[in-house]
Each structure stands twice: as structure tokens, then as C-alpha cells.
Amino acid sequence: MKKLVQASFFTFSTAIFISPVIAAPQERLHNNSYNQAYMHSPAANQSQQQMQQRHQQQMQQETQQQMPQRNQQEIRQEVQQRHREIVQNQILKPSRDWKPGQALPSRYYGQGYRFDYRMNKKLSKPEKNQQWIRVHGDYILINTVNHRILKVVPD
Structure with a gap:
């Protein structure tokens, strides 16, 4: 079975x-x-x-039917790209754009911007919690505690 x-x-x-x-x-x-x-x-x-x-x-x-839409989209993209290039290529001039008392933008906190004051006769010795930095040829004295601009010296 x-x-x-x-x-x-x-x-x-x-x-x-x-x-x-x-x-x-x-x-x-x-x-x-x-x-x-x-x-x-x-x-x-x-x-x-x-x-x-x-x-x-x-x-x-x-x-x-899609051609005009694509053309408009391509034109928009080109305009945005040109705008980005203009903004990115615009040279920041700290002596013109920054004033004492303003906060230093965070991208300039790095070691690469620090500058030794003895290399330039115009610059005074920084006090405690102060540091000279160089941005696009201009020298900026900043407070290292709160990252405020104390002085801007054009090159």
C-alpha cells in the first residue's frame, strides 16, 4: 500500500x-x-x-513637441552653469569685502591660511589668542577663540 x-x-x-x-x-x-x-x-x-x-x-x-521643452531646459542649465562660473570665479578681496568685527567664514579656519607675521614688515606681533591669516593677498588679524576679524591689512 x-x-x-x-x-x-x-x-x-x-x-x-x-x-x-x-x-x-x-x-x-x-x-x-x-x-x-x-x-x-x-x-x-x-x-x-x-x-x-x-x-x-x-x-x-x-x-x-518635446524639442521646445528640451531647448528651454538646456537654456536654463546653461544659464545656471554660467552663473555658477561667475560666482566661483569672482575674486574675494578681504580688504574690500570684510570689515573688523565680522565673523571669519569657516572655510578660512584651516592651517593653510595662517601666516607668520615676521615675513611682512607691515604686520604687528599678534597678542594672545590672535593669529594673522592671508587670503588672496590681504592680511587679516583674527581672534582664534571666536574667529572675529580684528584688523584687515591690504597687500
Whole structure:
């Protein structure tokens, strides 16, 4: 009895898993033969050509409608790019743009901007918690505790 149940279960499960595999090639064969017979008929060739022409016309209409939008987007991007270049290329002149009492921008806190006062005769010795920095040729005396500008000396 146990062997009979196992055999029937095996047969049933095999039939379930194999039936789609066996049926698929027959469907493909039928569809391919049908498509080949249909494609070789003159009416099918004409309708296919008409469909291709309609598709090409639709694509041309879509591209013509999208062209003004793309042009506007490209123009906007170019304007933004030019604006960024102008702003980035604008030279900061501390003697003109910064005044004593203002806070020093955080990008100038680094060691690369620090300057030794003995290298320039114009600069006085900084007191405790003060440091000279050089930005674009100008010398700025800052308070190292609160990063306030104390003095600006043009080059």
C-alpha cells in the first residue's frame, strides 16, 4: 500500500511539473507557423508597413513637441552653469569685502591660511589668542577663540 501511494504521488507530481514544458513547444510551433504564414501574405506586408509609418509619424510628432521643452531646459542649465562660473570665479578681496568685527567664514579656519607675521614688515606681533591669516593677498588679524576679524591689512 505504501509503495502504491508513493508511486501515484510520484506520477502525479511529475505530470504537474512536466505538462507545461511539454505544452510550450507546441504553442510556439503553432504561433510561429501562424506568424510565418501571415507575414508572407501581401495584406500582412502592407499592414505592417502602414503600422511602421504610423509609428514613425508618432515618434516625429513627439520629438517635435518635446524639442521646445528640451531647448528651454538646456537654456536654463546653461544659464545656471554660467552663473555658477561667475560666482566661483569672482575674486574675494578681504580688504574690500570684510570689515573688523565680522565673523571669519569657516572655510578660512584651516592651517593653510595662517601666516607668520615676521615675513611682512607691515604686520604687528599678534597678542594672545590672535593669529594673522592671508587670503588672496590681504592680511587679516583674527581672534582664534571666536574667529572675529580684528584688523584687515591690504597687500
